[in-house]
Amino acid sequence: MNRVMQMWQAGLSLLLCSNVALADWSALNMRQGVTEISQRVYDLHMLIFYICCAIGVLVFGVMIISMLMHRKSLGVTPATFHEDTRVEVAWTVIPIIILLVMAVPATSTLRDMYESSDSDLDIEVRGYQWKWQYTYLNEDPAEEIQFMSALKTPRNEIQNLEAKGEHYLLDVDNPLVIPINKRVRFLVTSQDTIHSFWVPDFAVKRDAIPGFIHESWAVVEEPGVYRGQCAELCGKDHGFMPIVVHAVEQADYDLWIAEKQAEAKEVFNTVGKTWSKDELMVKGEEVYLQHCAACHQPNGQGIPPAFPSLVGQGIAVGPMSGHIDILLNGQAGTAMQAFGQQLNPAEIAAVITYERNAWGNDMNDMVQPKEINTMMASE
Amino acid sequence: MSAVIEEHHHDGHHHGPDKGIMRWVFTTNHKDIGTLYLWFSFLMFLTGGVLALGIRTELFQPGLQIIQPEIFNQLTTMHGLIMVFGAVMPAFVGLANWLIPMMIGAPDMALPRMNNYSFWILPFAFGMLLSTFFMEGGAPNYGWTFYAPLSTDYAPPSVTFFIFAVHMMGISSIMGSINVVVTILNMRAPGMTLMKMPLFVWTWFITAYLLIAVMPVLAGVVTMMLMDIHFGTAFFNAGGGGDPVLFQHVFWFFGHPEVYIMILPAFGVVSAIIPTFARKRLFGYDSMVYATASIAFLSFIVWAHHMFTVGIPLAGELYFMYATMLIAVPTGVKVFNWVATMWQGAMTFETPMLFAIAFVILFTIGGLSGLMLAIVPADFQYHDTYFVVAHFHYVLVPGSVFSIMAAVYYWIPKWTGNMYDETLGKTHFWLSFIGVNVTFFPQHFIGLAGMPRRIPDYALQFADWNMVSSCGAFLFGFSQLLFLFIVIKCIRGGKKATDQVWEGAHGLEWTIPSPAPYHTFTTPPTSMKEAHG
Numbered sequence: 001m002n003r004v005m006q007m008w009q010a011g012l013s014l015l016l017c018s019n020v021a022l023a024d025w026s027a028l029n030m031r032q033g034v035t036e037i038s039q040r041v042y043d044l045h046m047l048i049f050y051i052c053c054a055i056g057v058l059v060f061g062v063m064i065i066s067m068l069m070h071r072k073s074l075g076v077t078p079a080t081f082h083e084d085t086r087v088e089v090a091w092t093v094i095p096i097i098i099l100l101v102m103a104v105p106a107t108s109t110l111r112d113m114y115e116s117s118d119s120d121l122d123i124e125v126r127g128y129q130w131k132w133q134y135t136y137l138n139e140d141p142a143e144e145i146q147f148m149s150a151l152k153t154p155r156n157e158i159q160n161l162e163a164k165g166e167h168y169l170l171d172v173d174n175p176l177v178i179p180i181n182k183r184v185r186f187l188v189t190s191q192d193t194i195h196s197f198w199v200p201d202f203a204v205k206r207d208a209i210p211g212f213i214h215e216s217w218a219v220v221e222e223p224g225v226y227r228g229q230c231a232e233l234c235g236k237d238h239g240f241m242p243i244v245v246h247a248v249e250q251a252d253y254d255l256w257i258a259e260k261q262a263e264a265k266e267v268f269n270t271v272g273k274t275w276s277k278d279e280l281m282v283k284g285e286e287v288y289l290q291h292c293a294a295c296h297q298p299n300g301q302g303i304p305p306a307f308p309s310l311v312g313q314g315i316a317v318g319p320m321s322g323h324i325d326i327l328l329n330g331q332a333g334t335a336m337q338a339f340g341q342q343l344n345p346a347e348i349a350a351v352i353t354y355e356r357n358a359w360g361n362d363m364n365d366m367v368q369p370k371e372i373n374t375m376m377a378s379e
Numbered sequence: 380m381s382a383v384i385e386e387h388h389h390d391g392h393h394h395g396p397d398k399g400i401m402r403w404v405f406t407t408n409h410k411d412i413g414t415l416y417l418w419f420s421f422l423m424f425l426t427g428g429v430l431a432l433g434i435r436t437e438l439f440q441p442g443l444q445i446i447q448p449e450i451f452n453q454l455t456t457m458h459g460l461i462m463v464f465g466a467v468m469p470a471f472v473g474l475a476n477w478l479i480p481m482m483i484g485a486p487d488m489a490l491p492r493m494n495n496y497s498f499w500i501l502p503f504a505f506g507m508l509l510s511t512f513f514m515e516g517g518a519p520n521y522g523w524t525f526y527a528p529l530s531t532d533y534a535p536p537s538v539t540f541f542i543f544a545v546h547m548m549g550i551s552s553i554m555g556s557i558n559v560v561v562t563i564l565n566m567r568a569p570g571m572t573l574m575k576m577p578l579f580v581w582t583w584f585i586t587a588y589l590l591i592a593v594m595p596v597l598a599g600v601v602t603m604m605l606m607d608i609h610f611g612t613a614f615f616n617a618g619g620g621g622d623p624v625l626f627q628h629v630f631w632f633f634g635h636p637e638v639y640i641m642i643l644p645a646f647g648v649v650s651a652i653i654p655t656f657a658r659k660r661l662f663g664y665d666s667m668v669y670a671t672a673s674i675a676f677l678s679f680i681v682w683a684h685h686m687f688t689v690g691i692p693l694a695g696e697l698y699f700m701y702a703t704m705l706i707a708v709p710t711g712v713k714v715f716n717w718v719a720t721m722w723q724g725a726m727t728f729e730t731p732m733l734f735a736i737a738f739v740i741l742f743t744i745g746g747l748s749g750l751m752l753a754i755v756p757a758d759f760q761y762h763d764t765y766f767v768v769a770h771f772h773y774v775l776v777p778g779s780v781f782s783i784m785a786a787v788y789y790w791i792p793k794w795t796g797n798m799y800d801e802t803l804g805k806t807h808f809w810l811s812f813i814g815v816n817v818t819f820f821p822q823h824f825i826g827l828a829g830m831p832r833r834i835p836d837y838a839l840q841f842a843d844w845n846m847v848s849s850c851g852a853f854l855f856g857f858s859q860l861l862f863l864f865i866v867i868k869c870i871r872g873g874k875k876a877t878d879q880v881w882e883g884a885h886g887l888e889w890t891i892p893s894p895a896p897y898h899t900f901t902t903p904p905t906s907m908k909e910a911h912g
C-alpha cells in the first residue's frame with residue numbers, strides 16, 4: 001500500500017506541481033462542519049479511517065515482507081504449514097472486537113441524530129426538477145413564507161464562455177436563511193423524482209421522496225454561508241440544483257423574517273385566500289377585457305380562423321388542465337401568448353373561471369389562485 | 380442406448396468441432412461456449428469502457444465541454460449496466476464453462492443445449508439495450524440502479540426496451556446458473572467429494588445459488604415498473620398508494636447479492652493462483668469454503684445499507700449497520716488466508732500472480748472503504764458521493780476485473796496450448812495497476828470533499844483530482860488494447876505450453892494435455908490426489 005501510494009503521489013505531484021491547492025489536504029477530507037453532530041460524525045469518520053489504515057498497514061506490511069523475503073529467487077523452500085485453529089480463531093475474534101469498538105460510537109451518534117425533541121423552527125424542503133422550494137411552516141397561513149431557490153450560476157460560465165466565479169455551481173438566487181443556535185427541523189419531500197437534501201457542514205442528508213416526508217435537523221453554531229448539493233440522481237439537471245444556507249444571528253433572522261412575512265401577507269391577501277366564484281367572475285371580466293378581448297372579442301366569439309371563438313367550443317369548455325396550460329404557456333406558432341409571465345395567479349384564476357362561465361358557457365367550475373400559484377411555482 | 384452412442388462415435392463427428400461459423404452458432408461444447416462468453420464479455424468491456432472514457436472526458440475539467448447533461452446521464456447508466464451485466468457477469472460464466480468441467484473431471488456441462496441458449500440470448504439482450512441510444516428520448520438515463528419514479532413516470536420511452544433486455548439477461552443468468560448447479564451436483568468424477576472441489580468450483584456453486592435466488596427478484600422489480608408504466612398500477616407511486624422506496628428495497632434485495640455474485644468467483648480464481656505461485660498449499664481450505672458460504676448468506680440480509688438516507692427508522696438503521704459490519708469478518712478471513720498462503724512460500728511473480736496480489740491489496744482497500752460506508756452516521760456524508768464510486772470501483776475493477784484477467788493469463792496456456800508473452804503481460808499488468816489507482820484513488824478524496832456522484836459538471840474545488848482521475852482512466856482504458864493484443868498473439872502461437880504449465884499448479888485441469896482437447900474426461904479420471912492445492 002505504501003509503495004503504491006508513494007508511487008502515484010510522486011508521479012502526480014509532478015504532473016500538478018504548478019498547483020498550490022494540492023498542499024491543502026484538509027480540503028480533501030470530510031468537512032468538520034458547524035454543528036455538534038457534524039463534528040461527531042467527523043470524529044467518527046477519522047476514527048474508522050485510522051482503524052482502516054492500521055489494518056491496511058498491518059495486512060499489506062505482512063504481504064510486502066513476504067513478497068520481499070519469500071521468493072523462489074532467494075532459494076527458499078516453501079513451508080508446508082496450513083490450517084491452524086488458534087490463528088484462525090484469532091483472525092476471526094480480533095476483527096469482531098475491532099468492529100465493536102467502531103459500533104459503539106457509531107450507535108450513540110446515530111441515536112442522537114435520530115433524537116426527535118421539539119424544534120424551534122420547521123422548514124419544509126421540497127425538491128423539484130431542478131430546484132428547491134422552502135416553506136417556513138407557520139400556524140397562520142397568511143404568514144407562511146414560501147419561495148423557490150434555484151441555481152444562479154450564469155449559463156455562460158457553464159458553457160465556458162465566461163470565467164467561472166468563486167462559487168461556480170454552488171450559488172442560488174434565494175438562499176435558505178436560518179438562525180444560529182436554534183434547533184431547525186427540515187421536513188424533506190419531493191414534488192417529482194427523488195432528490196436528496198445535503199448540506200455537508202450540517203451532516204444532514206435526507207432523501208426527498210415524493211409522497212413522503214422525512215425529517216432531519218440541525219443546530220448551527222456559527223454564522224456563515226453553507227453550501228450543498230442535491231445528492232440523488234433526479235434527472236437531467238441533477239448537477240445543477242445546489243443548496244445554500246445562510247445561518248445568521250437571531251436579530252438578523254428576525255429582521256429578515258419580518259420583511260418576508262410582510263411580503264407573504266400581501267401575496268396571501270390576493271393569492272392565498274380562497275375566492276368565491278362571484279369574486280372570480282368580477283375580477284375575471286376585468287382581466288378579460290383588458291388582456292383577451294382584443295383578439296377573442298368582448299363577446300368571446302373571436303375572429304376565426306386566426307383568433308378562435310371561446311364560446312361553446314375549444315379549451316374554455318374542455319378539461320380545466322388544458323385550459324390552464326394554454327393560458328400559462330401559450331400556444332406555440334399562434335398569437336396566443338404565455339400569460340404565465342404577465343399576469344399574477346389571481347388574475348389567471350379569475351379569467352379562466354370567467355371564460356368557462358360567461359357568454360352561455362356553463363362549465364360550472366372554477367380554479368383558485370392558490371392552485372395556479374403552485375402550478376406556476378412548479379414550472 | 381449405448382449402441383447408438385457407439386455408432387455416433389464412429390461418425391468421426393465426435394472428435395472435433397464443426398467448421399465455420401456454424402460451429403459457434405450451434406455449439407454445445409463447454410469450451411466453445413466458454414470462449415464465446417469470454418469474447419462477448421471483452422467486447423462489452425470495451426463498449427462500457429468507451430462510455431466511461433466519454434464520462435471522464437467530460438469530467439476532465441469543470442464546465443460542460445463535449446457532453447450535455449442528458450447524454451451524460453445516458454453514459455453513466457449504460458456504462459454501469461454494460462459493465463455489470465455485460466462484462467463482469469458473462470466473463471465469470473465463460474470461466475465457469477471452461478473450467479468447471481475440467482476441474483471436476485466431467486466431460487461437459489450437464490445441460491449443453493441450454494448452455495448454448497443461455498449464451499446466445501445475450502447478444503440479443505445487449506443489442507436491444509444498445510439500440511436504445513438511437514431511440515427517441517435516448518437510452519436509459521436513470522442510473523444503473525434505475526430508481527423509480529425517475530425510471531417510470533420520468534423515463535424516456537426506451538425504458539420498455541430496457542426492461543425487456545433485463546428480462547433476457549435474467550433468463551440467461553438463471554439458465555446458466557442452473558447449469559452450473561446441476562453440473563457440480565451430478566457430474567463430479569468418482570471420488571471428487573464436495574470438500575475436494577477446487578475453490579473456484581465452490582465459489583461458483585454458491586454464486587449460482589445466489590443468482591437463482593435474486594435474478595427473479597430483479598425480474599420482479601422491472602415487471603412492476605412495466606406495470607406502472609403501461610398498465611396503470613402504482614407500485615412505486617405514492618399518488619396511487621404505492622411507495623418509491625419499495626422499489627429500492629426490492630432492487631437492493633437483488634442488488635446486494637448481485638455485488639457478491641461479481642466477487643465470489645473472483646475469490647475462487649485468486650485462491651487457485653496464489654497457492655500455485657507461492658508453491659504452498661492454500662492455508663485454510665475449509666475456512667475458505669465456510670467464509671464464502673457465510674458471505675453469501677449475509678449478502679441477503681444487508682441490502683438496506685444502500686438506503687441509509689431514505690428515512691429508515693433507527694432500529695432498522697442499526698440492524699443494517701451491524702449486519703453489514705459483520706460481512707467484514709468472513710471477508711477478513713479470506714484476505715488473511717491468502718496472506719497466510721503467501722507467507723513462507725517460494726513465490727514467483729508471473730503475470731497471473733501479479734494480478735492476484737494486486738487483487739488482494741486493492742480489493743482489501745475496497746473492503747475497508749466498505750466498512751467505513753457501513754457506519755451509518757458517516758455514510759450520511761459518504762452516500763451518493765465519489766467516495767462510494769471509489770469504493771465500488773476498487774472492489775469491481777482491481778477486484779473482479781483483475782481476477783478475470785489473472786484467470787485468463789493463468790489458464791490461457793491450457794486453453795490455447797501456447798504461453799502468452801510474459802514481458803507484455805507484465806507490462807499490461809503495471810499499466811493497468813497504475814491506471815486503476817490513478818483513476819480511482821483520488822475519487823476517495825473528491826468524495827470526502829463533497830462531490831456528488833452522477834453529475835456532469837462540478838464546483839471548482841474538485842477540479843485537480845478530477846483531472847488526475849481522467850488521466851488515469853485513459854491510461855487504464857488504452858492498456859486494455861494491449862491485453863487484446865497479448866491474447867490474440869497467444870492464440871496464434873508462442874512458446875508451447877507443457878501439460879502442467881505452472882510448476883506449482885494443482886488440479887485436474889493440469890493433468891490433461893495443453894491445449895485441452897475438444898473433449899476431455901470422456902472417461903472420468905481415477906485419482907483425486909491432484910484435486911486442489
Ligand code: HEM
Nearest residue numbers: 638642684685707710746749750752753762763767771774
Ligand atoms: C467488506 C465488504 C463490503 C462492505 C462492508 C460494503 C459496504 C457497502 C455500503 C455500505 C455501500 C453503500 C454506500 C452508499 O451508497 O452510501 C456499498 C456500495 C456498493 N458496494 Fe460495497 N461493500 C463491501 C464489499 C463490496 C463488494 C465485494 C462489492 C462488489 C464486488 C461491492 C460493490 C458495491 C457497489 C457496486 C456499491 C454501490 C452501488 C451503487 O450505489 O451504485 N461492495 N458497499
Ligand SMILES: [Cu+2]
Nearest residue numbers: 635638684685
Ligand atoms: Cu451492498
